[in-house]
Amino acid sequence: MGWDVGGMHGANNALAVLHNCAEKPEIAALISFKKPKTAEALAQQIADEILSAAAPGSICLLAIDAPLRFPPAFVAQMKHLDHIKPLSFTRQIDNPLAYRSSETYLFDTTGKRPLSSTFDQLTSLTLLVLRVFSIIKERGAHLNTLPYDGLQTTVGINAFECYPGNLKPGKTERIAQQTFWQWAQSFLKTAHTMHEKDALLCALFSSFEMNKPETERFHISSDFKSKAQENGWIYGFY
Numbered sequence: 001m002g003w004d005v006g007g008m009h010g011a012n013n014a015l016a017v018l019h020n021c022a023e024k025p026e027i028a029a030l031i032s033f034k035k036p037k038t039a040e041a042l043a044q045q046i047a048d049e050i051l052s053a054a055a056p057g058s059i060c061l062l063a064i065d066a067p068l069r070f071p072p073a074f075v076a077q078m079k080h081l082d083h084i085k086p087l088s089f090t091r092q093i094d095n096p097l098a099y100r101s102s103e104t105y106l107f108d109t110t111g112k113r114p115l116s117s118t119f120d121q122l123t124s125l126t127l128l129v130l131r132v133f134s135i136i137k138e139r140g141a142h143l144n145t146l147p148y149d150g151l152q153t154t155v156g157i158n159a160f161e162c163y164p165g166n167l168k169p170g171k172t173e174r175i176a177q178q179t180f181w182q183w184a185q186s187f188l189k190t191a192h193t194m195h196e197k198d199a200l201l202c203a204l205f206s207s208f209e210m211n212k213p214e215t216e217r218f219h220i221s222s223d224f225k226s227k228a229q230e231n232g233w234i235y236g237f238y
Contacts, residue, residue, distance in 0.1 A: 001053055002162070002202030003046070004195045005066040005125045013046065014195035017053045021061065021207040027187060029053070030196050043128060047135040054141065054157050061153070061210070063162035063202035066125045067117040068145055069232055071100045074118045095119070101226035102233050109221075109238045112165050133159070146218060146235075147228040153218070160218065162205050164198040166236035177237035180208050205236070 002016040017029040031049055036042045054060040073096035077085065089095050093107045098119040107113050117126045136143050142156030169181055184204045191197040209217045220228050221238050 001050065001060065001062045002199040002204070002206065003050075003062060003064045003066075004164070004199035004202065005064065005128060012195050013042065014193065014199040015046065015049050015053075016191075016196065016199040016203040017049075018203045018207055021210050025187070025204070025207040027190055027200070030191060030200065032193060032196060039124075039128065040131075043131040043135060046128075047132050047139070050132070050157065051136060051139060051141055057155060059153050059155055060157045061203075061206035062157055062159040063206050063235070064129060064159060065162060065164055065198055065202055066129050067100075067103075067114075067122055067232070068126070068129060068159065068161055069100070069148065070117050070126060071096055071098065072230055073097055101231045102224070102228070105221070105224050105226075106163070106166065106234050106236075106238075110166060110170065112163070112170065114163055114165075114234065147220065147233050151218070151220070151228070161232065161234045162202040163234050163236055164201045166234065167201050167205055174237050180205070180237070183208070209235070 001018070004014045013033040015029070015031040015033070016027070017031075018025045019028045020026055033042060033045055036045060050062060077097060087095065087097065093099055093104050093113060098116040103114045103116075115122050117123060133143055133145070136157060142154070144150065144154045144156055144158045146153070146158060146160040167177070167180065169177070184201065187204055188197055188200060191200050218235055220233050224233070
């Protein structure tokens, strides 16, 4: 599945569901969520669709276009607001209260700047994702969040971050990215909105990864110097 998150309480959320990802992927559903009365109603709707699409006893992949955590330095600072530590950075992307090191790595490697989950428009979106995760767990489903809960996929729902902008052609695309983009074109024709397209791109990336040898799936670059299980990882092409 691919989930494009467009608003905590808005009409821009889309979910793409693929079947037979490791063989010949088929689009099972493209869902655009209507604006609900409350943010909680939206979270419940999204959780309903995810759980409905996740076959029991199988490995389900959920690629999400939104941060799954806040920067560790920001979380630590919020616990001690009586003492704001001095910050030393020259580039905005290096601000540890605004960005995780995985987001800084993405910018330095690709030139593509993700939005900040704390200093931009994504705070409510991250909270929406975390609320959906809570609902999924409350309903008894197994949720494995890559790479926070481990680096390998398991039986159940495996959620991870996938930035659609990093999947589209750019100045630094790799051969694998070119191959992926060419392969994805026939699928993307079925999407009617930008949000459906981005959700479908995320789902297609899951399928693309599952067709790699097991040791090469969901790879974290060897030159990433931070701990991925603390700072997260945005899966894509680097």
